[in-house]
Structure formats: C-alpha cells, structure tokens
Amino acid sequence: MNELRKDYFRDRWVIIAKDRGQRPDQFAKKKKEENSAGPCFFCAGHENETPSEISRIEECGRWIIRCFPNKFPATSDEFVDVEGPGDGLLVKRSAYGRHEIIVETPEHEKNLGDLEVGHIARLIDMYAQRLEENRKDPRIKHVMLFKNQGGDAGTSIEHTHSQLISLCIVPTDVRDEVEASKRYIRERCSCPLCDTWRIEAKGERRILEDDRVAVFAPYASRFPFQAVIIPKRHTTSLEFLDMDERLSLAFALKQVLSSLNFSLNYPSYNFYFHTAPKGEDLHFHIDICPRISKWAGFELGGGVIINTMPPETAAGHYRDLLKQTDE
Amino acid sequence: MNELRKDYFRDRWVIIAKDRGQRPDQFAKKKKEENSAGPCFFCAGHENETPSEISRIEECGRWIIRCFPNKFPATSDEFVDVEGPGDGLLVKRSAYGRHEIIVETPEHEKNLGDLEVGHIARLIDMYAQRLEENRKDPRIKHVMLFKNQGGDAGTSIEHTHSQLISLCIVPTDVRDEVEASKRYIRERCSCPLCDTWRIEAKGERRILEDDRVAVFAPYASRFPFQAVIIPKRHTTSLEFLDMDERLSLAFALKQVLSSLNFSLNYPSYNFYFHTAPKGEDLHFHIDICPRISKWAGFELGGGVIINTMPPETAAGHYRDLLKQTDE
Numbered sequence: 336m337n338e339l340r341k342d343y344f345r346d347r348w349v350i351i352a353k354d355r356g357q358r359p360d361q362f363a364k365k366k367k368e369e370n371s372a373g374p375c376f377f378c379a380g381h382e383n384e385t386p387s388e389i390s391r392i393e394e395c396g397r398w399i400i401r402c403f404p405n406k407f408p409a410t411s412d413e414f415v416d417v418e419g420p421g422d423g424l425l426v427k428r429s430a431y432g433r434h435e436i437i438v439e440t441p442e443h444e445k446n447l448g449d450l451e452v453g454h455i456a457r458l459i460d461m462y463a464q465r466l467e468e469n470r471k472d473p474r475i476k477h478v479m480l481f482k483n484q485g486g487d488a489g490t491s492i493e494h495t496h497s498q499l500i501s502l503c504i505v506p507t508d509v510r511d512e513v514e515a516s517k518r519y520i521r522e523r524c525s526c527p528l529c530d531t532w533r534i535e536a537k538g539e540r541r542i543l544e545d546d547r548v549a550v551f552a553p554y555a556s557r558f559p560f561q562a563v564i565i566p567k568r569h570t571t572s573l574e575f576l577d578m579d580e581r582l583s584l585a586f587a588l589k590q591v592l593s594s595l596n597f598s599l600n601y602p603s604y605n606f607y608f609h610t611a612p613k614g615e616d617l618h619f620h621i622d623i624c625p626r627i628s629k630w631a632g633f634e635l636g637g638g639v640i641i642n643t644m645p646p647e648t649a650a651g652h653y654r655d656l657l658k659q660t661d662e
Numbered sequence: 663m664n665e666l667r668k669d670y671f672r673d674r675w676v677i678i679a680k681d682r683g684q685r686p687d688q689f690a691k692k693k694k695e696e697n698s699a700g701p702c703f704f705c706a707g708h709e710n711e712t713p714s715e716i717s718r719i720e721e722c723g724r725w726i727i728r729c730f731p732n733k734f735p736a737t738s739d740e741f742v743d744v745e746g747p748g749d750g751l752l753v754k755r756s757a758y759g760r761h762e763i764i765v766e767t768p769e770h771e772k773n774l775g776d777l778e779v780g781h782i783a784r785l786i787d788m789y790a791q792r793l794e795e796n797r798k799d800p801r802i803k804h805v806m807l808f809k810n811q812g813g814d815a816g817t818s819i820e821h822t823h824s825q826l827i828s829l830c831i832v833p834t835d836v837r838d839e840v841e842a843s844k845r846y847i848r849e850r851c852s853c854p855l856c857d858t859w860r861i862e863a864k865g866e867r868r869i870l871e872d873d874r875v876a877v878f879a880p881y882a883s884r885f886p887f888q889a890v891i892i893p894k895r896h897t898t899s900l901e902f903l904d905m906d907e908r909l910s911l912a913f914a915l916k917q918v919l920s921s922l923n924f925s926l927n928y929p930s931y932n933f934y935f936h937t938a939p940k941g942e943d944l945h946f947h948i949d950i951c952p953r954i955s956k957w958a959g960f961e962l963g964g965g966v967i968i969n970t971m972p973p974e975t976a977a978g979h980y981r982d983l984l985k986q987t988d989e
Contacts, residue, residue: 336738336740336742336756336757337735337736337737337738337756337757338738338755338756338757339755339756339829339830339831340752340753340754341753341754343748343751343752344751346834347834348831348833348834350736350737350757352735352736352757354734354735354738355734355735355736407681407682408664408679408681408682409664409677409679409682409960409968410664410677411663411664411665411681413663415663421670421861421881422857422861424670424671424854424857424858424861424881425667425670425861425881426667426668427665427666427667427668428665428666429663429664429665429666430663430664430665430666430677430679479960479963479964481958481959481960481963482959483958483959487956488956488958488959489955489956489957489958489959489961490958498959498960500960502666502966503666504666504966506675506963506964506965506966507673507674507675507964507965507966508963508964508965508966509963509964509965511965527751530749530751531751534748534749534751534752554748554751554752605958605959605962605963606959607959607960607962607963607964608963609963622962622963624959624962628816629814629815629816630816630957631808631810631815631816631817631932632808632809632810632815632816632825632932632933632934632951633736633806633808633825633827633833633934634816635932635934635949635951636806636808636833636835636836636932636934636935636936636949637806637833637834637835637836637934638833638834638835638836638838639831639833639834639835641736
C-alpha cells in the first residue's frame with residue numbers, strides 16, 4: 336500500500352510509493368562520473384586564481400583545507416530594505432550576507448567519502464570556525480552550510496568543496512522547522528529530535544550510532560537513501576560539539592558517504608546543516624540527500640514528495656553494507 | 663545587487679542573483695532531446711497494452727486524446743488511517759486517490775508545444791472532465807493536474823502526456839497558498855491574484871494577454887523563464903471556464919511552450935495547475951517551470967531558491983519572441 340507519511344514534527348508529507356519500488360541496486364549509476372583531468376583553480380598551486388583566502392588548515396606545511404569567498408556569490412555586500420511599488424505585493428531587500436567556498440582537499444580527483452576520518456574531522460573544525468565567524472555579524476540571521484556533489488546535485492565545479500551562505504533572513508524551511516520544534520517543546524517539554532532518536536534507536540530505520548552521534552533514515556524521507564546525522568547530546572550548532580563529538584560526526588559522515596559511493600557508484604548528493612538561528616533552539620542535525628530521483632510537476636506544485644524507496648529498506652541496505660566493511 | 667524577493671502574498675522568498683546572470687541564450691540546450699523511435703504503448707494501435715481506458719476524445723473516428731490509470735500509481739485504492747507507535751511522531755495514512763495518465767496525441771514524435779491550438783483546447787476539455795470526475799469522490803480533498811516534459815523534468819515515458827493525481831489530503835503547497843490567499847482576502851476584501859495581475863499588467867514582467875487570459879513572469883520566480891497563466895475572471899478551477907476562455911488558455915499555453923521550444927531548444931519543463939480544493943476559494947492558475955537549472959543543497963535545506971534569471975529579463979525575452987512570430 337502506498338503511504339502518506341507525515342514528517343516527525345512538521346506538517347509536511349511525503350508519499351512512500353512502495354508499490355513502485357525498485358531494489359537498492361537499481362538506483363546505482365551505470366557509470367561513475369569521473370572528474371576531468373586537473374588541475375583547476377581549487378587545486379594546490381593555483382591559490383592566486385581564487386578570491387583572497389579567508390582561512391586555511393595546514394598539515395606538514397601545506398594547506399589541506401582552504402576557505403575563500405565565492406567568485407560569483409548568490410549574496411550581496413549591500414544591506415538595503417526596499418518595498419516595491421506594488422501595494423505590498425512586491426517586496427524585496429538586498430540578499431545581504433556572505434557566500435564562501437570551502438575546498439576540502441588540495442587533490443583534484445578525491446571524493447569527500449574517500450578522505451580519512453581525521454581529515455574530515457579537520458573539515459568539521461573549519462565548518463565550525465566559519466559558522467562562528469559568520470554569526471558575529473549582527474545583521475546575519477542564519478548561516479547555512481551545504482555541499483553539492485555531482486552534476487545532478489547542482490555542482491558546477493567538480494573539485495570537491497562545500498559552501499556556506501549566511502543571510503539576513505532565516506530561510507523558510509529552517510524557520511518552519513524551528514517554529515514546529517518550539518511548538519513541540521512547549522506542548523511536551525522535550526525536544527522533538529531527542530524524542531525522534533529515542534524512537535528510531537529501537538527500530539528498522541536505525542543506520543548506526545556510537546556514544547555521541549546517531550544516524551537514521553527519516554520516517555518521511557524525501558529522497559531515496561536519505562540519512563540524518565544528529566549528535567545525541569541536545570546541541571544547537573556544530574561549534575558547541577567537543578573534540579570527541581566532532582570525531583564521531585566525521586566518522587558517521589564518512590560511513591554514510593562511503594556506503595553511498597560503494598553501493599550506488601558515486602552518486603550525486605547534497606547535504607546541508609540545520610543549525611539553530613541566533614537566539615533560537617533547534618537540535619542541530621545534518622541531512623544527506625542522494626539525488627538519484629527527480630522531483631517533477633507533482634512535487635513542485637504540491638510540495639508533497641513521492642519517494643519510491645522506503646526508508647526501512649534504505650536503512651537495511653546501509654546496515655548490511657556497514658556490517659560487510661566491519662568484517 | 664542580488665535581491666531577496668518575497669512571493670506576492672505568501673511568505674516564501676527567492677534570491678534573484680542578477681550578478682551571476684547569464685544571457686537568455688546561454689540557457690539553451692546544446693542538443694535537442696529527440697524521442698527514440700516509436701511506437702510505444704502510448705501510441706495509436708497499442709491501446710490494449712495500457713490499463714483500461716477511462717476516457718477519450720475522438721476526431722474523424724480515431725482518438726486524439728486518451729486517459730487511463732497509471733500502471734504504477736503513486737496513490738493507493740485503499741483508504742486507511744493509521745497512527746504509528748511513535749507517540750505522535752510516526753503518523754501515516756494510505757495515499758488514497760487516483761493517478762491517471764492523459765496521452766495528449768497518438769503521435770509518438772510530437773511535442774505539446776507543436777500541437778494546434780484547437781487540439782490543445784480539446785486537451786483542456788479533457789483536463790476539465792477529469793478534474794470534475796475526480797472531485798466527485800467525497801474522500802478526495804484535492805486534484806492536481808501536471809506535466810513532466812523531458813528527462814530533467816522527471817519524465818520516464820517520452821511520448822507526450824500529462825498526469826493527474828487526486829489525493830485524500832490537500833498538498834502542503836496548495837494548502838499554504840490557499841491559507842495565504844484567504845488571509846489576504848480577509849484583510850483587503852480583494853483577491854491577491856486579481857490584484858497581482860492589476861500590477862503586472864502595467865509592467866515589465868507582463869508576457870501576453872487577451873480579453874480573457876493573462877501571462878506574466880512572477881516577481882519571485884523560482885525558475886528561469888517561469889511563466890504563470892491566469893484567467894482574468896476570478897475562477898476557482900478549470901471546469902468553470904467557458905469555451906472562449908478555454909480557447910484563450912490553449913492559445914496562451916501554446917505561445918509559452920512554443921517560445922520555450924524555439925529559443926531554448928526544447929527544454930525540459932513541468933507545469934502544474936493550482937485549483938481551489940473543494941469548498942475553498944483560490945484564483946485558479948497554471949505555473950510553467952522550465953527545468954534548466956538545478957536546485958542544490960541551499961535550496962533543499964532552506965527552501966529559498968536561487969534564480970539567476972531575473973523575471974524582467976525572462977518576460978522581455980518572451981515578448982521579443984512573440985513579436986517576431988506576430989510579424
């Protein structure tokens with residue numbers, strides 16, 4: 336039976352179309368999308384071709400992670416509020432904020448899932464530093480960290496990198512999630528994401544966990560093989576994780592991404608960090624969204640996503656893969 | 663300056679990233695996606711390979727438009743409400759409704775934009791009939807008509823067709839639009855879409871109009887070359903349009919689609935119909951969304967869409983093309 340499932344605590348629905356179902360391996364890419372031959376301007380030795388560096392992490396005297404402004408930002412340096420002439424129907428303001436690029440490794444042909452856990456932990460340090468720095472601007476209301484991997488995930492430069500956009504408004508989906516979380520906390524005196532993990536820990540959507548971090552396939556997954564990573568401790572943003580938590584997070588991210596790469600042949604994916612806007616409370620989490628299906632007219636028009644891969648099947652697939660690599 | 667723009671009357675934002683801008687022709691596909699050689703099971707002569715026909719429109723003794731159930735529906739025939747064991751966090755119900763296919767022409771190689779206006783008007787009659795029929799089921803709360811054209815728009819069968827999904831819930835985005843529209847009507851005693859056209863009729867986002875129907879590029883466009891078609895008369899659904907209005911609608915749809923085909927080399931696109939749910943008031947409109955850009959991590963995580971094609975430029979491009987074909 337095809338099911339309508341509601342998001343844990345938001346009023347947002349998906350259709351889990353089991354009856355249309357495919358086996359996990361039918362989602363695999365026929366051909367791995369190979370990076371074209373480097374070097375590109377994200378590579379070591381081409382530092383003077385990027386905008387001025389903001390920050391770097393070094394190892395043995397050379398950079399291993401590097402951050403600089405996006406050459407073609409989606410944001411604006413100007414801070415202007417304008418109301419159009421349209422009697423309240425045409426409202427605009429400058430897209431004030433910053434748009435940064437974080438190059439994850441100097442090596443052109445590397446994929447994030449192939450990097451060592453230690454290296455990914457350093458990347459998480461860089462994310463934390465950039466989040467903290469961007470939050471200092473009082474006009475910035477929210478900072479979004481995200482990654483686009485592969486053509487179907489909207490990347491234009493193939494050298495592996497993440498991005499950060501800080502903005503003078505809280506993006507709609509973050510705002511809606513914060514509002515729903517606040518309502519839940521008010522009504523039940525507990526955090527919806529802490530409660531969610533308490534339920535998912537016992538069940539068939541659990542993917543992996545250690546003492547600090549948990550990973551599961553969300554009940555109302557919008558993407559085949561979607562995975563959510565949360566710190567077990569109720570924390571509102573990445574900067575507040577200690578060293579051990581960051582290492583667990585790096586390990587979990589590596590496990591999910593290398594499982595995807597191994598079983599689906601390096602698929603396109605996005606991930607994004609949902610952190611609490613300033614002064615708000617939201618249990619920080621990372622959403623990993625493989626882009627192996629397409630949203631079509633029904634999804635765009637209705638906001639109800641049709642997903643043919645039940646999260647229970649997806650989580651089972653992850654668990655099988657992780658067991659194999661354990662052995 | 664890159665701008666944050668608010669939707670006319672909903673609390674939904676986009677970034678119009680002018681500074682990243684491309685010229686209209688840079689969005690054109692290098693190579694037209696050709697249909698593979700027919701016939702397929704949507705073609706004339708293969709009627710017995712589809713599920714049982716629901717309806718057809720004939721001309722000179724042969725069908726020109728045909729409707730039947732989707733062989734792999736996203737919906738379910740069963741009507742069940744279930745609450746999961748997850749203490750209110752796991753809520754589901756059956757995706758009760760119908761999923762229908764409307765084949766727009768017996769000819770395998772045709773594109774909707776290439777069909778005659780008279781043929782498109784008959785297609786609109788079929789849409790109206792299917793909407794009306796599906797609404798009769800008291801358990802159906804909303805009916806969505808939509809089209810997926812081309813691989814980037816999520817189509818799996820290339821023979822040109824539209825789809826209908828009727829559902830036991832009102833999809834999130836329709837519900838949000840209806841709520842926002844009701845709020846606007848309560849506050850201002852007028853319809854937000856009637857008011858929108860009053861503003862856009864004078865300006866640079868106007869694409870075309872006749873006495874009955876208007877087309878414009880919406881102020882907070884989520885897609886490059888997005889176009890909205892509305893009947894000028896305040897009407898809640900397609901069935902309530904008279905013959906002349908339907909003909910105007912067919913003409914407008916043909917103009918937009920053939921402009922896209924001509925200037926962007928048969929791009930992928932979706933369109934969807936926003937009609938009022940039963941017992942509600944919403945000014946019916948059609949949203950045409952070319953799929954020539956990709957939503958990436960920022961869009962998926964934040965719900966704020968980055969669009970590099972200002973609607974003013976897009977509308978100007980449409981107007982230039984339509985002037986050329988007039989001459």
